[in-house]
Amino acid sequence: MSTHETGEPHASTRLYVVIALILAVLTAMEVMVFYVEALHPVIVPVLLVMMTAKFSLVVMFFMHLKFDSRVLTGVFTWGLFIAVSIILALMAIFGKFTS
């Protein structure tokens, strides 16, 4: 299990800056999609995909989950899975998916 204490710090600095740039670009794209009327019919899936991408980038790299033990990934994704399931179930029960 490699912890970044052992990896050389400089390369990781560059990696972090690149990740931050990608996040900034994705945020800009999200806002752009919001302002482009033509994309509105498909705005929900597009924005959700970009949101998930930003979410995963921060969790995998900034929070170092990608390099840490699988136990931590399990702990986090389990909580996330139950939370997302409860959100979707409640929205379905309150009729948010049936037009």
Place this chain on the structure above:
Amino acid sequence: MDASATGIPNRKLGMWTFIGSECMLFGTLIATYLIYRGRNLVGPYPDELLNIPFITVTTFVLLMSSLMMVLALSAVERGDRAKSMVFLSLTALFGLIFLGGQFFEFSHFVREGLPLSRNLFSSTFFVLTGTHGGHVAVGVVWLGTLLVRAAGGKLDRSHAETVEIAGLYWHFVDVVWIVLFTLIYLLQ
């Protein structure tokens, strides 16, 4: 502390477990916001008030604070006291800027006739973003204590784990905002 059965330090596993539990807290708040979206009987309505350019800037600031946090952690691990203090203070500063932006947005809404008790949007929006803001504030105070210890020379390489735990908390609060930003502001 003898090595744990999984090799993960107790405090790190503890923080991730707490983050798993916090997913449910924010999940329930988000579910309530999404359920009550569009059910307001009285104005003002979200599309009249939500200022996208302004909130995009504060979102960018919070994203960059995550960058500062990881750079601060790298500095602490390298034992570079000066850089760790710079990046820690930048992280806390960006956090404060975000909180300032949120305070401005809240006061703007109240002035536009949307106090907390106005309608469903005011109730769910203020409690959801307020809870997140509260978490950011706790993070800023936490970073403040780390800054004080760094200044006192008590935040060297051996304390990297303490900074990493604070970093996990800070990044989680940023990740929650990534979700809120899209769900509240962009997916009206």
Place this chain on the structure above:
Amino acid sequence: MGRPNALLAGPVGRVDAREGRTYRGAPGRGPGGANARIRNVSIELLNRRFLVAATLVTGLAVLQGCGGAYPQSALHPASDFADRLDGLFMQIFWWAMGVFVVVMGALAYTIIRWRERPGATRPREMHGHALLEVGWTLAPALILVAIAIPTIRTIFVVDRPPDEPASLTLEVVGRQWWWEFRYPELGITTANEAHLPVGRRVDVRLHSADVVHSFWVPRLGGKRDVVPGRENQIWFTPDSVGVFWGQCAEYCGTAHALMGFRVVVDDSTTFDEWVAAQQAPATPPREAQARAGQGVFMSNACVSCHAIEGTVARGVFGPNLTHFGSRLTLGAGLLDNTPENLVRWIDSTQTVKPGNHMPEVALTEQQVQQLVTYLLSLR
């Protein structure tokens, strides 16, 4: 009973060779004593099993008692809706009894057959038994499927409103601590007592004016909550004439326990007569005592809360009293509608139904008698 068989202090010396391990119980426990004590324990366990089973069977016998003895029984259906639920419940009940007998039998037999016998060798380890484990996973699964199929079928009959509406609609409004019944098509507003024609389907639309209550007439069907801000619906066809008791089944505050009502199922002619009577405004009182009672009613707090068609009383906060005299009960199914009970109700309503929103009006004995005569004259 022998000295409590406490094990001596200190590590219990015991040779623990895996195969033939001779278990020497702690010194101080004679062989006879152990067996006797063990045997009567398992016999006790056995007769406790018998006790539970016996209660179950006698209970069932009691249940089959006639409806009269239990006016609010869910096991004596009197409508299509209630029949379906009772049929489904009985199906599940007998499956459960089957499982009960199997599991309890297995448990009882095991704890008797395999109780400790002195000098026995250490039990052989059994870590798994594929066939057995598949069996006791599949068997419950199959039983549940046998329960789930009729359940799903019944759900889509009792929870999904039928396509064409019924000819008769009963609007119910649950309030803190009484029930308002309206017949929109017939222009009738009454309280705590609804009449229905036998053999004709009725759509019951459920509303609440304050907190969550639950409309429940066990003999005519399952309960359905009345929730503010939402309209629920049940529908059923009563199949026998009679008086059926109902009660609020969702905790709604101080007088939740005293929020009953009656549903009277009449044959069609009696129902038509009832409708005609209810549609007519209140007949003005003829004899003096009743007229005086009307005066008392109109000059006190009563008029601001209650409504009596054909008079100036237009209050909507309390129950409509236009045909109060014709009702079987008063105080939301609390007391029988007799003069003595009506006097008690007017004199000390807070004692009879604590928390009730009706204030106790200061009236003289004579005024109360006149008021009672007037109210009971409203047939």
Place this chain on the structure above:
Amino acid sequence: MATAEARVPGTPGLEHTGGTYSGGVWSWLTTVDHKRIAIMYFVTGFVFLLVAGLEAQAIRVQLAHSDLRILNPDLYNQLFTMHGTTMVFFAGMPLIVAFFNFVVPLQIGARDVAFPRLNAFSYWTLLFAGLFLYVGFGLSLAGVCNCAPDGGWFAYQPLTGPEYSPGPGLDFYILSLLLAGVGSIAGGVNFFVTIVNMRAPGLKFMRLPLFTWMTLIVSILILLAFPPFTVGLVFMLFDRTFGTHFYGAAAGADPVLWQHLFWVFGHPEVYILILPAFGVVSDVIPTFSKKSLFGYPVVVFSGGLIGFLGFGVWVHHMFAVGLGPIVNAVFGGATMLIAIPTGIKIFNWIATMWGGQIRFRTPMLFAVGLLATFTIGGLSGVMHSSPPSDLQQTDTYFVVAHFHYVLVGGTVMGLFAGMYYWFPKATGRLLSERLGRWHFWLTMVALNTTFFPMHFSGLLGMPRRTFTYSAGLGLDVFNLISTLGALLFTVSLLPLFANLWRAWRRGEPAGPNPWDAPTLEWTTSSPPPHYNFAVTPRVARRDPLWHPHVEPGLAWAGELEPGGVSPRLQPEVPPDPVHMPDPSYWPLVMAIGMLVATVGALGSLPVVLGGAALTLFGLFGWAFEPPERGGH
């Protein structure tokens, strides 16, 4: 911090508590030893159990006969609200956490939990939450203010909203449970990390005793179920205090949202209460059948499945709300699914006893008692897992019978089994079997006499939470039997008190392993020294004490008796120095700060700020406590 020199444990017996429990009040206020915290949790939970039991007696006396007016309705409504809330949050939870605290570190070969000070903090917040609620109830009984909750433990909206419950009663309920939630979530983190991270070498997950497995699953349930409840409570507090519109139908909100948020927490909560009892039974039955658990992996997996499915069934509490056929069908099906893993557990227990040498000591009596009564409760549960059938049963006494069979027959019987099983280990004293048997049989008779007739009063039309019922319903005989049964419960506790008193005065000393049980906690002395294990044991397989053999190259912690293989016993004196965390008062300071803030939240901002300041002060004191090895 000087190395804590290990006190030499004396001969077994109460005088030898090896300093585990000796020390004045201050040592208890600042303890971070999981064994002491366990004792405090147990005493707190047991006292609240008795108090809630008294409330139940009052309820049953009022219902002894139709149209009685011994209690006025407001008092009755407060009593059943307090009975439910106390039993779940301040009797049930503390008792299961008491067993987690005492047993789990010993079963996994650890010296304490992962975060000892957080453990103390969890206890103090839970205690203060309970006391806070009961101060409100006491003031209300004394007529000082109307500050006892009367909305039921479920507190449905809008009855508990600002319009229909203006008094402070509901605020006491909300704030007390918010504070209790903090303690529970902290406990969940603590036990999850302890079990995952602090297992002895060789103690893989699939070698863990079942009680520890159930604790792990329950910790996950607590971590994921309490936040929705906290959010629901905050919404209710904001509706009542700041006029927000989370549940007000007038503003377009939906009161049913509270029912959802409550039961998203509520159903996992009932699994939080039952799985520990399953864990106790899964440890007790093998010990007293002298046969390892049948189908260990399946029992573990079915426990996990129950935990997982627990999150997908909450709407079965709301079948009568009218959510439509599809929602009812989906959640009815999911509810039925849970019967399968539960059934598997029961069959596995019976299969464990099959072919065994069953000794009917008191723990085993209670375990078998659980098997019998819980099965009845489980089957009556299946009867209303079907939504249409539930329309006649929900909110009636049939459901009261169901959940008392699974809670009293399940959790309480399971915890009594655990108490009789681990009492010798916790105190070094043996309990009397004769008194134990009296306690068991009286409990069995009381339970069946009280709750079995409720099946009939429920099906014959008696709704729940009614302070009286009319004579015309014909339910007098059933209610009278239930009331007599409830009085019998009080009698059933007498042999227990006698037993505890007798053990305190002259209980025979219990050796390290009075039951010849297979798990690690039975290798230490009774009671264990405050450092638990002189040498961290090394485990080669499941049920280590029954399969004593030494893997080549794996030096077993205890010495081997010459010529024989002795059960794994801890050496008297730890060969190398043992570092145990020092007591600390900061958790108590922080908990007091949170209590002050909670009291302030009733209506005075300065007190809230003062409480918050004290909490922060406690937090900083805790964080900056002089560096400790192993202290968190």
